[in-house]
Amino acid sequence: MLLAxxxxxxxxxxxxxxxxxxxRQSYVEVTADGTVTRLLPDRTSSTGTHEQFILxxxxxxxxxxxxxxxxxxxxxxxxxxDHVVVHGEYVWNAQxxxxxxxxxxPKGTHEAGYIQDNGKTYx
Numbered sequence: 356m357l358l359a360x361x362x363x364x365x366x367x368x369x370x371x372x373x374x375x376x377x378x379r380q381s382y383v384e385v386t387a388d389g390t391v392t393r394l395l396p397d398r399t400s401s402t403g404t405h406e407q408f409i410l411x412x413x414x415x416x417x418x419x420x421x422x423x424x425x426x427x428x429x430x431x432x433x434x435x436x437d438h439v440v441v442h443g444e445y446v447w448n449a450q451x452x453x454x455x456x457x458x459x460x461p462k463g464t465h466e467a468g469y470i471q472d473n474g475k476t477y478x
Contacts (some may be wrong), residue, residue: 365442369412375445376417376452384466385445387454388413391437398422405455406430410441419445420453423470423477428458431470431477443468 367388375383387410395407403426411418421441423431433439443457444465457468459478469478 367413367440369414369417372412372419372445372452373415373417376447379447381445381447381452383445384443385454386440386442387419388440389419389438391433391435391439392418394433394435395420397425403427406433408433410439410454418451420450421457421470422453422455423457424455427461429477431472433470433472437472440471441468442470 365386367386369388372385372387375385389410389412391408392411393409395409398405398407403424405422406425407423408421409418410421421443441454441457443454446453446455456465457470459467467478469476471477
């Protein structure tokens with residue numbers, strides 16, 4: 356489903372993500388801005404099938420893994436080199452961290468996330 360009205364998108368703040376990485380923060384809402392540098396195979400877990408890719412943040416040298424649940428939301432047609440904005444929950448790991456919950460929450464218990472790619476917003 357395309358996001359029709361989200362009440363305004365959060366502004367990307369890559370510096371906050373870099374700070375979260377250095378202070379080993381997890382479970383914080385972030386908005387990242389960057390370039391897709393690697394596509395990973397889909398991963399299936401107890402929460403569904405996840406589309407995965409590596410995003411190099413626009414500021415700094417940090418890369419993060421994006422895990423987008425395609426059992427809940429549509430697949431995003433990301434390609435290498437695409438510039439995307441990702442909003443979701445950041446979880447620290449030594450490789451740079453990951454961002455998940457990049458979609459609406461059907462249970463309504465978590466802030467909705469999204470991915471913007473090529474002028475479209477996917478949630």
